[in-house]
Every structure is written in C-alpha cells, then in structure tokens.
Amino acid sequence: MMKYFHFARMAFADYSNNRLRMTTRFVVYMMLAWVMIGMWRVIYATGHGPVGISLHDMGWYNGIVQMMFFLSPRLFVVIDEDVRSGNIAYFLNRPIPYLWMRLSEGIGSLCVHLIVFFTLGIAFLYLYLGGWPSIGVVPVFAALILLIGGSVIHLLFQICCGLGTFWTDDAAFIYNGYMKIMLLLGGVYLPISLYPSFMPTKLIELLPFSSMVGAPSALLIGVGNFWEILGLQIVWGATIMMLLHRFYVVCLRKVEVHGG
C-alpha cells in the first residue's frame, strides 16, 4: 500500500506546486458557478422558479454541482498520452499495476483540489449567495463528504475513458460522451426531482451519475438521504472498479499482442 501512498504524495506535491493551474481552475469554476446561478436568477425573476425551493438554495445546489467537475484532475488526458506515445509499455514493466498507480496519482491530485475548493469554493458561495442554505450548514458538509466519493468514481470513469484510447486513438471524445451523459443524468442543470414526467426519474436516481453529482447536491434543497447516497456510491464504486480491472486485463492483452 505504501507505494500507492507515495505516488499519491508525489501527485499532491506536483499539483500543489502548480499554483497557476490551480488559480485558473478556481477562476473558471467561479465563472461557471456565477453563470449557472445567473441562469436561475433569470428563471426566478420571470416567475418560473420551482415552488418550495428558494433562489438562494438553488444557488447552493448549482455551486456544489459545478464544484464536483473541478475536483478531479483530468486523468484521462494523462492515460491518453501514455497510450498514444507508447510510454505505457515502460510503466507496465514496473512492479506496480499501471491502473492503480494512475488512480493513486489521481487521488493525490484530488486531495489538493479538495483543500482548495472546500475552503475557497465554499467561502465564495457563502459570500456570493449571502449565507448558508436555509436547511442549515450540516447538509453542506454532508454534500461535501459525498462529493469526495463522487469524485473518486469520476476518476474511475476517467481511467476507463483513457484506456479507450487503445481502440479509438483519442480519449477526448469518449470522455466528452461520458460528460454529456453526466450532464443529462446527473442533475447538473436542475435537480432530478424537477425533471419532467417523460424522464424516468426513479431509474435515473439509481444510476451512478446521480449519486456522484445531483443527489449529494440535492441534500441542500432538502431532498435525499445521506446514507442511501453513500451506499449507492459504495455499490457503484465497487462495481466500476471490478469492471475497470477486467477492462484493464483486456487492454494489457492488446499491448502484449500489438506492442505499446
């Protein structure tokens, strides 16, 4: 386990040293959160806001949803480059599985983002929206805890997209496809509880995307149960890990047959 810890530690040091990347990421987050909250401000101003959810709470929902996308590093880009350049062949010779090495690096980088976004990001939302959500401060912390789980699942999905490069020679468009599904089924633009009747909301709530983004954030508008979401994250996390491991074995076979 120690070797994984050291990879995570090195990634942590690398990310925390690159202040420019961190600053850009945070500024872009603030802009996107500002824009999404602005969109709901316009909707509420024209009298179409959802009954029972204040603009203030909807602002918190949007701010937390947007935060999730900025917590995880872009791990699929690293894997995409490794596969395309053939560098993966060098990593495979090491006495550590490539898959888990990259995941531990991702978690190390994630930790840096968690520190920055959970302090400055929450401070930004608090100041911009003028206080805690009406349900109180405890659900904010509950949502943040669940965001950590959601981000780890997001990393697993990213690794899966990155390994797709073996077949497609470009992970970006697989990742974009995954992100689009996330936008639709994750409750990114509006809470899943507000989806129209033609969307199967009960089914959507059981999928991993909802448990990663929409469901944790919905705690701030008084929807959902912390333990149920956590349970769903554990089940999906374990399932995706197992499937990812199988997929990785298939990829390894491809490297052995065709070279790096």
Added chain:
Amino acid sequence: MGGNLRYLWALLSITFKSVSSQRGAILLRGIFAFMNHLIYFPVWYVMFSFTPSIGGWTLQHAFLGYGISIACWGIVVLTMFGLRTLPQQIDNGELDSYLTLPKPVLLSAALSSSRNSGLGELLVGIGFITFAGFKYHIDMTFIPLILVMGSIVFASGILFFASFGFWLRQFYASAEEIYFNFNLMSSRPAPIFTGIFKIITLTIVPIGFMTHIPIEFIMTHQFKFLAFAMVGTVAYAIFAIAFFYHGLKYYESGNRFGVRG
C-alpha cells in the same frame, strides 16, 4: 501577401489530405460526436420543459447557440489545432523552427496540426443549425458568415489565452481548461450574462460576438447586430494577433534557456 495566402492554402490542403486519408477513424469519431451531442441536447429539452424561456431565450435559440458553438469548435480543431497546442510548442521551443522560415510564424504554428475529430463536430453543429432552420423557419442565409466569424472569435480567444504561455511556464493544462469553458459558455443563454459578465462577454472572453449577437441578428434581422458582431470579431482578432506577436518578441529574446545534448 499572395505568397502567404498560397502558403495558407498549401497548409490547409495538407490538413484535408491528412483528414481524408483516415476515413475509418473519421467515421467512428463522427458517429461518436453525433451521439455525444444527441445525448446532450435533451438537457435543454428538460430545461425548457420546466420553464418556457430563459429571459426570452427559447429552445430555438438553444439549438442555434449550441450548433454554432460546436461547429466553430469543429472548424478550429480541424484547421487550426496548432493554436491549442501553442503553450506546449512554446515550452518545448518548437517555435524556433518556424522563426527560421520566411513565412509568418503564427500561420505555421496554428496550421501545423489538425485533429480529424473536428469534422464530426462541424457536421453535427451544421446539423443542429439546419434542423433549427427547418423546424422554426429561420432564415439561414447568413449562417456561413456567422460560422466563419464565430470561428475567428474562438480561434482568436484561443490565441489570446495561449499567448500567456510566453510568460507562464506549463500553461497548457490551464489554457485547455479556458478554451473548453470559453466554448461551453458560448452556448449558454445570452440573457444570463448581465453586469460585469456582459462586459466580459464583449471584451476578454467575447462569446457575445461568437453566438449571442449573431443569434440576435438571425432572430430580429436587424443589420446593426451583424455589423456590431463583425466589428467586434475583427477588433478581437487584431488584438489577439498583436498580443501573440508581443509575446513572440519576448520568446525571440531568449526567454527560455535550455541545453540540448
């Protein structure tokens, strides 16, 4: 000038030859691009089933905005992918080889590489715009001009932000983050950008000239909007190019010291 245009045409020809040589990959990526955007668009259906409009911005605006933004993304990725990798080229000292050529450095650096995934995005974007045109009876006469203008704005935006790489090391990841969100925000409803954000969308991140104002023109047929967008596009392009050459001067003066063994 004539020589530069011939050089530009030669570079574009090579790009298209390279793209057309990988038909299988293009088809696969085109299908994926189509599926990606087909998955995404129901998000707006869901949104507009909840509220009939966002400050006057309706589903037809969303179709046009999204179509223009991804078509512009496709054009830039297909023809000027080098712009996106500019921070990397600067870090690796790759501009040195272009400096020795008699042709403009910017042209060489921008058109030196392409990604054929851009073709899929371009076709899907045009598909969205065409669909909106037929469904909502929108006059599409000016769409080609709007796509060219939008691509110039987007390319200029990439150039402007990428040029910070002359002064900032390892700027590539940050720049990618900015380009992606630049394009993402251009498909967001115009009425949500108010106050300081309205100013930003008309100055340093001019998504207003890329989608918001051209769409206003398409909907209202008032040529003042088209004129405003054209002036804004030209001004921003000049500004971005000037900023790049300012950075290039810094680069030429040996800003990075390296030893090659």
